[in-house]
Amino acid sequence: MKRARWIVSLAALVVLAGGVAAATRGVPESGGRFITDEQGRTLILRGFNTAGSTKGAPDTLPELTKADIDLEYRDMGTNFVRFLIMWRAVEPQPGVYDTKYLDKVAEWVRWYGERGYHVMLDMHQDLWGNAITPTGVAGNGAPAWATHLDGLPVDTDQPTWETYYLEPGVIRAFDHFWDTTGEHPELMDHYAKAWKAVAARFKDDPAVLGYDLMNEPWGGSVQGPRFEAGPLAALYRATIAEIRSVDPDGWIFLEPQAVGVNWGLPSALPHFDDPRDGAPRIAYAPHLYPLPLDLGDDYTAGSKEWTDRTIGWWRDNVLRTADRLGAPVLLGEFGLDMTRPGAADLVDRVVRLGEGMGAGMAYWSRDPGSWGPYDEKGKATPLVAAYARPYPRAIGGVPVDIRSEARSLTVTFDANGTGPTEIYLPAAGFPDGGRASEGEATWDAARRVLTVRTKTSGRITLTITPA
Numbered sequence: 149m150k151r152a153r154w155i156v157s158l159a160a161l162v163v164l165a166g167g168v169a170a171a172t173r174g175v176p177e178s179g180g181r182f183i184t185d186e187q188g189r190t191l192i193l194r195g196f197n198t199a200g201s202t203k204g205a206p207d208t209l210p211e212l213t214k215a216d217i218d219l220e221y222r223d224m225g226t227n228f229v230r231f232l233i234m235w236r237a238v239e240p241q242p243g244v245y246d247t248k249y250l251d252k253v254a255e256w257v258r259w260y261g262e263r264g265y266h267v268m269l270d271m272h273q274d275l276w277g278n279a280i281t282p283t284g285v286a287g288n289g290a291p292a293w294a295t296h297l298d299g300l301p302v303d304t305d306q307p308t309w310e311t312y313y314l315e316p317g318v319i320r321a322f323d324h325f326w327d328t329t330g331e332h333p334e335l336m337d338h339y340a341k342a343w344k345a346v347a348a349r350f351k352d353d354p355a356v357l358g359y360d361l362m363n364e365p366w367g368g369s370v371q372g373p374r375f376e377a378g379p380l381a382a383l384y385r386a387t388i389a390e391i392r393s394v395d396p397d398g399w400i401f402l403e404p405q406a407v408g409v410n411w412g413l414p415s416a417l418p419h420f421d422d423p424r425d426g427a428p429r430i431a432y433a434p435h436l437y438p439l440p441l442d443l444g445d446d447y448t449a450g451s452k453e454w455t456d457r458t459i460g461w462w463r464d465n466v467l468r469t470a471d472r473l474g475a476p477v478l479l480g481e482f483g484l485d486m487t488r489p490g491a492a493d494l495v496d497r498v499v500r501l502g503e504g505m506g507a508g509m510a511y512w513s514r515d516p517g518s519w520g521p522y523d524e525k526g527k528a529t530p531l532v533a534a535y536a537r538p539y540p541r542a543i544g545g546v547p548v549d550i551r552s553e554a555r556s557l558t559v560t561f562d563a564n565g566t567g568p569t570e571i572y573l574p575a576a577g578f579p580d581g582g583r584a585s586e587g588e589a590t591w592d593a594a595r596r597v598l599t600v601r602t603k604t605s606g607r608i609t610l611t612i613t614p615a
């Protein structure tokens with residue numbers, strides 16, 4: 149029965165995506181654009197989302213500690229965090245920005261920065277905001293003052309959290325925000341200016357890589373291309389302008405409509421101009437939640453095969469959108485219950501996908517529990533071993549190909565003299581560090597980072613094997 153359900157859904161997906169043949173024709177392996185650090189090196193980002201605990205907490209800060217960051221680094225050598233922030237915390241009253249909250253976020257940013265992480269601030273929302281129900285049992289993100297339900301119901305008897313999106317009150321809250329109703333044109337403006345306040349606070353913070361403008365946008369009663377090319381694009385344009393008025397350099401990460409695109413459907417997000425001087429710093433940051441897994445199947449047998457097919461369509465459609473946007477790709481969320489059969493294989497599959505696309509990724513999420521790297525007792529789930537992979541944290545050139553195995557890593561790149569290439573090597577495959585096939589290598593045992601100085605031009609194939 150369950151199988152029949154996802155086969156029907158996938159058949160619909162194939163039709164919508166334009167068919168298998170159309171989806172695989174004429175798509176490059178990577179979009180040819182990459183996220184870069186302040187030196188201009190290509191960054192391959194690997195990390196986690198913080199944390200579901202952020203959503204309900206009164207201070208909206210993660211229930212994690214500095215020791216948790218140390219542990220994560222020791223076990224997996226991550227260099228990236230998608231750090232959840234909340235509009236309701238940034239702008240608790242209309243036009244009033246909570247500088248104390250931003251100071252606390254800055255403290256977290258400092259902890260990550262001291263450990264070599266790049267931070268992307270993600271203005272998170274699910275289901276609009278905490279005020280969609282009187283008790284805050286569902287929803288996070290938007291402030292209560294921006295929540296206009298017009299007395300429409302939000303039934304709390306739901307089979308999954310996602311189905312709240314269909315509740316009349318939730319749809320109305322979004323319709324007011326996107327100005328579909330024409331009654332609250334001020335809301336999008338508030339949102340864009342809240343981002344300006346955040347960017348003004350973090351523009352000079354070297355640990356902050358950039359800003360993820362909205363988690364999983366939902367159009368309310370306007371959906372699909374009409375939403376993405378309409379009100380969502382309008383919000384992005386306004387927010388990009390506000391951010392760039394204070395911060396010319398931070399990367400701006402744009403998400404598509406989540407529903408459908410998370411499964412592999414095409415996005416209709418249009419191109420956005422970046423008003424900064426120099427090369428644009430706008431990146432495309434979709435999520436990946438293959439439909440068979442979303443519907444509760446494991447990554448095994450027939451559903452594995454279908455999942456792999458949908459991941460192929462996802463990649464092709466993401467690259468098409470990225471090409472239209474002129475943007476590098478960052479996978480902002482993927483994740484699953486790591487105690488289920490095949491879960492570690494899915495993580496492996498996604499890591500390879502990222503390698504092929506030259507894209508970074510943030511796993512959902514760092515919360516303790518079956519989806520996370522550690523369970524409630526702090527014991528590692530299979531995610532830790534699956535995610536602890538050799539990877540080039542920073543590349544002194546433009547990547548052509550990245551391939552990791554348990555005991556080797558090959559990075560092919562066109563050197564551009566932007567700096568040395570830094571490679572993380574996990575203890576499991578590389579107990580004594582690594583040997584580089586090219587250039588001069590220095591091993592930092594404490595950080596488990598091999599720094600390789602190669603020639604500064606021409607194509608280089610750098611192979612790292614255990615020392």
Ligand code: IDC
Pocket residue numbers: 200203273274287288309363364435437481512
């Ligand atoms: C989920 C949390 C879950 C919570 C729900 C709603 O894991 O505990 O009840 O949000 O707040 C997303 C969202 C992300 C979701 C995640 C997993 O961006 O907020 O977290 N997910 O369901 N999109 C697809 C999956």
